[in-house]
Amino acid sequence: MKADHGHHLDNPNATTPPPKLELVASVPAPQVPDGAEVMTLLVTLPPGSEGNPPHRHTGPAFGYVISGELLFELEGEPERVIRAGEAFWEPGGDLIHYQDANNLADAETEFVVHMWGVSGQPMLIPVSAEELEARRDRRAPRP
Template sequence: MCIGSSPNRSKRTIQMNTFFSKTRTFTAIAALITAGGLATAPSAETQRSSVKLLTANFETRHVVQVEAGDFHFAPGQVAPVHTHSAPAVGYVAKGSIIYQVEGEKPRVLNEGDAFFEPVGPRILRFDNASATEEAIFIDFNLEQEGEPFIVFEQTPTEAIDRRTLPTFDLSDTDINQVDIHEDNIPAADAIVVETDVATVGIVAEGVVVIETPGVETRRIVAGQSFALPESVSGTKIRNASGEVSAKVISFRLIPSKNAIN
């Protein structure tokens, strides 16, 4: 399986964005850093930790690309009823979201929670739970050839602030599971990636340097996404700061032959 960044968005994606406000190609939640929108940066005493936030299971699909978006919902903003042709997994970066899948009770996703939107059922609610504060979430859509990232029942009447992140191309990839992990990296510390599956992710706090053998070193700041190819065991994610901790959210794309439910 190969993974890479797609430099151009497809015509279908551009058409889907007709209903979204002006996009920004490389910003995500970085503006929150200067605005103070994210939680206060942890102190240097933060301990290294790794926790699985969620496992998403779905029918095996031949994923050709992972399309990502960074959504900023104004206070009280309500999402239109919609469905997904491709499973979507994501992370709440700021605020709270009221989430309801048809046939299920609504629940609240808080800052730091991961989520999964399945293929098929109507998503009745994905609304900002606060009447006074902005909510921000990032999602990754696991698309087969020609699939849109979202389908609205009716044309939205309110602009949706979706800021595009790079789309990552995959090949020869049959996936039926995504494991979502949160890693907290203390100041001047590092973690070593111990997985052999393709991975996409975001930096939720701080700045990290990603060092993969045979690949150019990358510096990723809060709000930016990244992708790691399969067979990346030995990749090091290093906190670039000697003063504050960093937080990384990774989405591991589990091939169907390796998935454990």
């Protein structure tokens, strides 16, 4: 989503060029769990890494791929590749996060993610094989 935000203030006393600011992504304010803790993580996936098994988060996550390519899949959405310079969003909660793999076999993928989670609870909550089977109809068709 692209929104019109004021990201620059004129500085008549400046002796250098102004900062360059580029809106990469924008989403409506997320539903944040009560007692939330905000974490910023730098994640490095080795070449070919499958990432984490299917899981969920207690709150929303907003991320940005620094380098490489992330194979990303959320419940109800087709898998997609997020490349360096692109952002991703997930609402967390009950939604299953199926994939967060490195799409490159010969290079690392690095991304930063900001997560709002319930304090004292794990950041990643594994999803059982039984639940995956029970919710199979909610997963988008795979290529």
